[in-house]
Amino acid sequence: MLNALEVVTTVIVGVMVGVEFCVAFVMGPILNALPGDSGQLGHAHGGRMLGAVMPFWYIGSLVLVGIWAFAGWDHQGTGIVVTAGALLILSVVMSLLLLVPINNRNKTWTVDNRPSDWKQQLNRWERLHYIRVAVIIAAFALLVTALT
Template identity: 30%
Template sequence: MSGGVVQYVGLFLLGVLAGEELIVRYGVHPVLSSLDDRAHLLARQALIRRLRVVVPIVMLPAAALALVGLATVTGPGLALRWATLIAMVVFLLLSFLGTVPINIKVNDWRVDAPPADWKAVIHRWARIDVLRSTAASAAFLFAVLAVAYGTAS
């Protein structure tokens, strides 16, 4: 893949990832909190089962292309490509060390008898997810700026 193709495919994937993260964070999850406890947990578990397949399909190639882009794309925008990669590393760390372990626990909960601290666990997940969705959005913004800076020069 040439540098330009890597850059544009990576940009597309980062845009899809950032859009998905923003919709889930600020569209879907606030609605969950308005549901009764059982419905909330059933919906959350259904989302976990679906998104644990969908999100990696986008995030892993996006991260890989951010790395490949840093290594292969030459010219202006190097600092922005570094910023893109750093934001993606932050996103991945927050995912694999933060939300994913919580999702694994939540997926195993009995909706009719969740743990006593389940709301605190969900609140912790939400705090991490704000950072996570922000990192995905930042990665996309930095990638857009890198492409714009590279084509404007």
């Protein structure tokens, strides 16, 4: 049963990493290259869409890692799993304190009501998102390492 939990947890975290990697390195550049207001409107729509799903995914991943660490406490590699969990906690804290406030503003913006510094705010979100992606990639790599 522990093996199934390990695999399911690793897959769920891995898919989350893939989505966030895609947001950073595929969707962001695509949206930023669109003409006129289209990019900002795309960012707002993406913020609404992913903003509804990602909290459950991040917290669910963290809960699964916690269960894995607890269930496998006496197994080899638990320290690695706990470290991965700590990185996921860091990603949640970063999200709540730094990224979500920007996203919550951005997802309500239209061409008519966005602030004059909207580009700077989106650029800040993207820089912080790159850091968050690095953190969750590290957590995923640790989970994969714990499987071996």
